[in-house]
Amino acid sequence: MALYAYKARGSRGDAVEGTIEATSSDAAAARLMEGGLTPVDIVMATETKRAGGLNRDLSEIFPPKVGLADLIQFSRQMHSLSRAGVPILTALTGLAGNTRNPTLAKAIADINASLGAGRDLASSLSQHPEIFSLFYVSLVRVGETTGQLEEIFEQLGFYLEREKHTKEQVKSALRYPIFVLTAIAIAIVIINIFVIPAFANTFARFGADLPLATRGLMGLSSFMVNHWPSLLAGLLVAFFGLRHWLRTPQGRYRWHKLQLRMPLIGPVLYQATMARFSHLFSMAQRSGVPLITALSVVAKALDNDYAEERILTMRDGIERGDSITRTATASGVFDPLVLQMLAVGEESGNLDQLLQEIADYYNREVDYAITRLSAAIEPILTIVIGLLVLVLAIGVFLPMWNLGSAVMQR
Secondary structure (H helix, E strand, O other): OEEEEEEEEOOOOOEEEEEEEEOOHHHHHHHHHHOOOEEEEEEEHHHHHHHHHHHHHHHHHOOOOOOHHHHHHHHHHHHHHHHOOOOHHHHHHHHHHHOOOHHHHHHHHHHHHHHHOOOOHHHHHHOOOOOOOHHHHHHHHHHHHHOOHHHHHHHHHHHHHHHHHHHHHHHHHHHHHHHHHHHHHHHHHHHHHHHHHHHHHHHHHHOOOOOHHHHHHHHHHHHHHHOHHHHHHHHHHHHHHHHHHHHOHHHHHHHHHHHOOOOOHHHHHHHHHHHHHHHHHHHHHHOOOOHHHHHHHHHHHOOOHHHHHHHHHHHHHHHOOOOHHHHHHHHOOOOHHHHHHHHHHHHHOOHHHHHHHHHHHHHHHHHHHHHHHHHHHHHHHHHHHHHHHHHHHHHHHHHHHOHHHHHHHO
16 A cells, blocks of 8 residues: 555644555545545655655654653543543544644554554554554554543553653753763763863972872873773773664663662662552553553563562462462562552452552652752762862962972072
């Protein structure tokens, strides 16, 4: 099938533009009319590319990524259209023409074409794993099976919005420390390459007796100036080597495990992971997903290989006949609060409700922890900057105070 760009009119005369896959322009027109649109102009996408200008070319060469904001908007729009009783094919046709992100628009057009070929919505979404996660697809499949697709899209929109809020909070808390540490690193490099050599020439000219701290700084500066190609090469090798190691299953597992145990940031990441697990597991239970399937898809959606491996051990234990609480305790990743709530929920039959309460609790704790994180990082950065200034004062400026006596001795 070819990709066609179309201009059409809706039932109320509003203009609609977008793309659609079809075997011919006539087939594209027929599909548009089935969706309640009146075709005005239909041309192949290759023709619109010639007339699209530089922006279209750049978007095809460097296609933008689909972010959480795009998925939130898509989920909410699908919820609204489903609640209004709009057929899925018609809804997707309109969304493909109105979505601003060209990558998502093309994916929606592909999904629409897949639905037209007889596939279900979940299978069509699964053809784009870089956009729609396994958990997203699994919940949509449950919604299609149970007839609760409208509620599923509403839950997905709420979950993705909360996920976006948490990530923005963490980035906001880390933005200032990263900026300060980067500035300190740049300042150290500049001082060692340009400032200290100038002072070293001055001290050598007067033959001043230099303290140990100054000689150490001068030696470090001389090493950086004379061996900067080797240092740069070593940094690049270390960077790309670490990057390659983190992409291996073992390296990614160890890094994710270390993240949850890091000082300051580790508790925040742990609480965010527990909030995500509780919310997703609650959604899966409330939507009627089988327990074993729910644990499998939730583990994949945690974005942490260590937590995923622990959740999968829970699944294996439940398959052997153990209870949820017992397998959760044996996994070693849950704190007493989660274990207690799991035990109560399992006994009372209200597991989904109690899991949602746990998720709400951890979401609040994440907000508080991020606030405390910002307050805790600032004094640490102040101490680091103070130590840097102290070293420079002792190693560089203190000998300057003795230059007068050195000059008098000469």
